[in-house]
Amino acid sequence: MRKPWVVGVLAGLLLLGACGDPSSGPESAPPVPSAPKASSTTHQRPAATPEAETDTEAEPNTGAGTGTKAPAQHARPTVLYLGDSLAMENQKVLGGLMRDQLKARYTSAPYSGTTLCDYLEGTGEDSLVPSKDKAAALVRTLRPDFVVLQFWGNAWDYTPCMDGIAYDTARDKYFARYTADARRLTDQIAGAAGGDRPKVVWVLQGPDPMTPDRVRRVNAIYERQAAASGDMLADAGKAVSPASARYTWSQYLPCTAYEREHTAYCTQPSSGRTALHIDDDYLHFCLVPTTSTPKPCPVRSPGILRITRAITRAVAARLD
Numbered sequence: 001m002r003k004p005w006v007v008g009v010l011a012g013l014l015l016l017g018a019c020g021d022p023s024s025g026p027e028s029a030p031p032v033p034s035a036p037k038a039s040s041t042t043h044q045r046p047a048a049t050p051e052a053e054t055d056t057e058a059e060p061n062t063g064a065g066t067g068t069k070a071p072a073q074h075a076r077p078t079v080l081y082l083g084d085s086l087a088m089e090n091q092k093v094l095g096g097l098m099r100d101q102l103k104a105r106y107t108s109a110p111y112s113g114t115t116l117c118d119y120l121e122g123t124g125e126d127s128l129v130p131s132k133d134k135a136a137a138l139v140r141t142l143r144p145d146f147v148v149l150q151f152w153g154n155a156w157d158y159t160p161c162m163d164g165i166a167y168d169t170a171r172d173k174y175f176a177r178y179t180a181d182a183r184r185l186t187d188q189i190a191g192a193a194g195g196d197r198p199k200v201v202w203v204l205q206g207p208d209p210m211t212p213d214r215v216r217r218v219n220a221i222y223e224r225q226a227a228a229s230g231d232m233l234a235d236a237g238k239a240v241s242p243a244s245a246r247y248t249w250s251q252y253l254p255c256t257a258y259e260r261e262h263t264a265y266c267t268q269p270s271s272g273r274t275a276l277h278i279d280d281d282y283l284h285f286c287l288v289p290t291t292s293t294p295k296p297c298p299v300r301s302p303g304i305l306r307i308t309r310a311i312t313r314a315v316a317a318r319l320d
Contacts, residue, residue: 077319078105080138082119083150083203085112085294086307089286090150092296094308101312102319107142109133112294115154116181117161121188126160135185136192143196146315147189148234150203152283153178153218167214175217182225190229201314202226206237206307209249209282216247234314239306240276240285251277256306264300276303 079098081091087110098104111118111129118127119135131137139147155166155174167174182202190197202222208215219237226233242248252273255266259274267275267287278287285303297304 076103076105077145077315078142079107079146079148079315080135080142080144080198081106081108081110081148081150082135082138083110083148084114084152084154085110085284085290086152086205087150088112088294089284089297089301090304090308093304094148094311097308097312098315102316104315107138107144109138110150113154113159114151115159115162116149116151116178116185118159120161120181120184123161128159128161134188136188139189139192139198143193144198146201146232146318147198148201148203148311148315149185150205150236150311151218152205153215167211175221178218179221179224182221183228186225186229186231199318200226200229200231201234201311202231203307203311204233204235204237206240207247207249212247212249232314232318234311236307236310239310240303249282251275251279251282255302259302265302265305267302274302276306 079102081087081094087108091108091110095106095108098106109129111133114128117123118129119133120127121131121134121136123129124131127134135147135149138144153167155162155177162177165173165177186200189200202225204219204222205215215237223233225231238246240253242250242253252268252275255269255272255274259265260269260272263269265274266272275287276285277283278289281290284290285301285307286297286299287301288297288299
């Protein structure tokens, strides 16, 4: 690590809650590998998020129900991706993998700085997500087979629907609120779908250097909710953690075989390691600084590819 991670952590708290529009121009879309078949609170002010991105080239959904059966019956699964600034920076790469590897119809509608409650219907003006992009509203419109949820655990006063509950000041209330909201969001998604219930995919988060126990407990909430409702997990956080230390934060990890073969993803080939974070942002995985306008990450970033591959593998496994 070129700088002490503490410096990066302190600077990271001052960043905006998204992978924004960096000063460097966007690169061409990165190559994506085949999908095998087989979380500290961010104290950042979010900015407005663009309209939901939809795969406009996809054929219309047939409306066939998933019900209690696996969505494997769908030749082309429909995937909806919701979340906070991590989902914002991931959305283009995940969409590419979903379309290329699973032939999926894909829609993403992330909003930087959000929590689970922001996607609940009934939060009204106390939410950072407009009514048209609430989880249940999008489920009614798109009839997805999978709803992928990626939330780091935001909970600051700027998020109105959290009623000022934050991990730093009210830990028991914070975890109780996330538990209740995970249940409510699952119920609203199921209710919006009727008998054609999609599978909810809870994305487990990577290590948090500031409050390592917090992200572990948030992940446990997602695990319990998935088990209770018969839904799914995608342990994307494991892909950005040291092999022997799931909840130990690291700015660099050894390059994978794919990263060694595609040198743009192995940022330090001489030492056999790659960067997951830039020096002054311990949270986001986009390898350029964030700015005030949240946008998908425009540069090849190993952490983003690792996370999105893990999500794609989880969905692919369900289709087998």
